[in-house]
Amino acid sequence: MSRHLQKVFIWITASLGPLSCAVLLSGCGGDIGASAPSGQVGQTAPGGASTTTPPAGGTTSQPTGQARQKALVIGVSGVQYSALQQTVAQHQAPNLAQMAIVPALAGGIAGTPTQQATxxxxxxxxxxTGTWANRHGVRQDDATQTIATDTVFKLAKLANAQGTAEISSWSTLDALLSGDADAxxxxxxxxxxxxxxxxxxxxTGNDDLIFANLSGPAAAAQSAGLQAGYLSALATADQEIGQLQTAIAARQKQNGVNENWLVIVTTDEGLDATGSESGLPLLSNETAFIASNQPLTVGSTTASTGTIAAKPTLAQLQAGATQADITPTVLSWFGAVANPTLYAIDGTSLIGKIGPRLLQATPGSDKASLNLSWALPPTTPSQLLLYRDGTLLATLPGNTQSYADTQLGKTTSGAYSFNYTLVANGAAVSTLAQINYVQSVVLDPTLGSGLIHFFSFDKxxxxxxxxxVALAQFNATSTTTASFVPDSFGFNALQVASLISTPNAENGMKLTDDVSNKPQFSFGFWFYSDDGQSDSPVISNKNWESGGNPGFNIAExxxxxxxxxxxDGKSRSDAAINFTKNAWVYVAMTIDTSVQTAVxxxxxxxxxxxxxxxxxSGFDMSKIAGIYSTIGFNEDATGNYYARGYGxxxxxxxxDIAMWNKVLTSAxxxxLGASTHSLSTLVPGSGGN
Structure with a gap:
């Protein structure tokens, strides 16, 4: 998606003031790409800070007697919710203590396309942006990325905000925003x-929306973890929040100023128990927060100012507020109303008109439909309007909480995305659904030939x-490593638990026959994971201490x-592919030494x-087989990868772990993945039936 203003984010102001034609395009002849200023000039601020100057002319005057809406969003990097609670309880954060504070989900909804690293x-x-990574495209801490959706700064201009400013302590954030704000x-x-x-x-009053990023707590956590210095950094951040609130109070006392201010404080992520930024989907990492000088309504509960909510369980966190709610909350403050035919924001406002929230879509078991679900607003609406890609799909009773879209309009298999928007009570919420649409697929009968090994685990x-030949535990005496659990075909799968980190301990399963000594070979298997591991070998014939060691490895x-x-021990090749947690996915790798390519x-x-x-290219193909003559599962080929402190x-x-002496085609x-049939149907006597 272009960084220019996109029609999927058109906002219509509630009152048709002087800018109504700029934002209400129908019948006005406006150009959406020209709705916000651009082309600012880089300068240098006092003290060496880089800046761009805002457009001249100040703010547009309001009608006599009407207060102008203003918003200040303060983003404090690296705030752990438990530490925030402690700082408030110890009266070290008096300014935050006066606000309504609720936990907010970071990291997206687990197991869905919205999931992103914390x-x-x-x-x-x-x-x-009010969106998750499947829309905004930012997945790492890298300044070279591009935010693929429009930011709150651009959207606020469509909602009658006259000027926007972004002030960042974290330089990477300033680079990511890439001049989206006027200043x-x-x-x-x-x-x-x-x-x-x-x-x-x-x-000065030139900016109606101001975002200020403070990085003190994140720096303290990175330096010394969650020690006394971290709590002190939180207290300092609270003092800085107080200084900005004092500036607002002083502004409101200026002669002729009539302004209503929304103040929101939030963070980018929670931190783990040590204060580290691991990126993992842990409860502490996923628990961010939203604080406001206005009461916040989340579901059926309204948090009053002067309160801080209890630390949530995972279920409570996933059912509560999210980071994506901040942008629509700000836009609601500016009096914006979504155009449901073009809307594409995943969060919902926590103030003003409260609509449905937590709209989610999951593929049906037939892989040809999408099942939608959502949470209703506190006041049951008279009806719900459901849109798909801008077209009204269904008008539903106000108490409806789910809908099955069984007519997706596709005739060929493939990956498709659909933007669903649900509207009620004058508020909207969207989700970008993804599905691998599958027409009936037949398991290729030629897959039964060329098999070297096949483990269905049904017997x-x-x-x-x-x-x-059989799979075996690296630690033959372990009672916890291997167990059988239900698979997706109604029979057995193998669960491999690697849980012991003591020195010299062995984990995982092994096959003492490395098929990688063949000039051409392939292996494949169904895989299920909760995404709780990182840098952890799924299947390996090498020492995964270094990816440069000879052999192959697939790591979670x-x-x-x-x-x-x-x-080959000298050169290496790597590639990463996304998968859905808590779902069965089919994983395969083919190696063809004759053409020097793996897939x-x-x-x-x-x-x-x-x-x-x-x-x-250039590899010594004789080294691909490694040196262990063993393939590990949830371990590397040594059996003691985890015990050495890795992963x-x-x-x-x-x-259905299978290995072939040939190169499988993509078809x-x-x-294997799309037919919904086990490979055991091609191997007589291997299945459970």
Whole structure:
């Protein structure tokens, strides 16, 4: 999506004031791309901070007697919710203590396309767009990324905000925003610079929306964890928040000023128990917060000012406020009303008109439909209007909480996205649904030939192809490593638990026959994970201490990714592919030494068929087989990867592990994933039926 204003984010002002034709395009002949100022000139601010100057002319006057809406959003980097509660309880945060404070979900909805790493970059992108990473596209802490959706600064201009300002302590955030605000200041880690610049923006009155980013707590946590210095940094941030509130109070006392101010304080992410930014979907990491000088309505509960909500459970967090709610809350404050035919924001306002929230879509078991669900507003509406890609799909009774869209209008298999918008009580919420739409697929019968090993687990750990071969635990005496659990075909899958980190301990399962000594080979399996592990080998014939060691490896990484790796000990090749947590996905890798190419595949119920090519040009092909003659599962080939202090312990589930002495085609891999039939149907005597 273009960084220019997009029609999916058109907002219609509630009152047709002087800018009505600029924002209400129908019948006005307006150009959406010209609705916000652009082309600002880079300058240097006092103290070395870089800045761009706002457009001249100040604010547009309001009608006599009508207060002008203003909003200040303060983003404090790296605030752990438990530490915030402690600071408030110890009376070290008197300014925040006067606000309504509620926990807010960071990291998206687990197991859906909205899930994103609990990192600063994705977190701030969600705060400032009202969308998750599947829309805004920011997935790491990298200044070279581009925010793919319109930010609150651009959207606020369509909602009658006259000027916008962004002042960031974290330089990466300033780079990500890339001049979206009329005025921007990069304070390069100096929070006093942020306070000074934000105070000036408040005092002059040129900007109706101001975002100020403070980084003191994040810096303290990075330096020394959650020690006394971190709590002191939170107290300092509260003092700086108080200074900005004082500036607002002084502004309101100026002669002729008539303004209503919304103040919101939030953070980019929670931190883990040590104060680290791991990016993992842990409860502490996913617990951000929203504080406001206005009462906040979340579901059926309204948090009053002067209160702080209890630390949530995971279920409470996922049912409550989210980081994506901040942008629509700000826009609601400016009196904006969504155009439901073009709307595409995932959050919902916590003030003003309260509509349905937490709209989610999951693929149906037939892989040809989408099941939608949502939470109703506190006041049951008379009706709900459901739109798909801008077209009214259904008018539903006001108490409806789910809908099955069984007619997606597709005739060919493939990955598709649909934007759903639900409207009630004058408020809207959207979700970007993704589905790998599948027409009936037949399991390719040629997959039964060329098999070296096949483990269906329907009859234990034995190999259905090679007599006398079986998977075994690295630690033969373990009572916790291997267990059988239900698979998606009504029979058994193998759950592999790697849970022991003591020195010299062995984890995982092994196959003492490394098929990678073949010039051409492939392997594939069904895989299920809760995404609780990172840098953790899924399948490996090498020492994964380094990706440069000879052999191949597929590793689970944070943010629901599998990393494919192959190396000859001197050169390496890597590729990462997304997968959906808590869902069965088919994983395969093919290696062809004759053409010096490997290919990684994931067939996913959400993302569809994905692949990545790994070049082995210049490799010594004799080294691909590694040195261990063993393949590990939820371990590397040594059996003691986790015991050496690497990766994250956890549980992975495997089914239908198969290995071939040939290179599978992408069509064959697709049939393995999309046919909904076990490979055991092609291997007589291997299945549970």
């Amino acid at each position: 990192l600063a970059g994705p977190g701030w992108a969600t705060v400032l 921007s200041v990069n304070c390069a880690g100096v929070d006093s610079c942020v306070v000074k610049a934000a105070t000036a923006a408040i005092s 234990g750990l034995t190999d259905a192809i090679t007599p006398g 990484e944070s943010g629901s990714q599998l990393k494919f790796n192959i190396s 990684g595949y994931i067939y996913d119920p959400t993302y569809g068929m994905q692949s990545a090519t790994l070049s082995m 994250n312990l956890g549980t992975m589930t495997f089914n 064959q891999v697709l049939s």
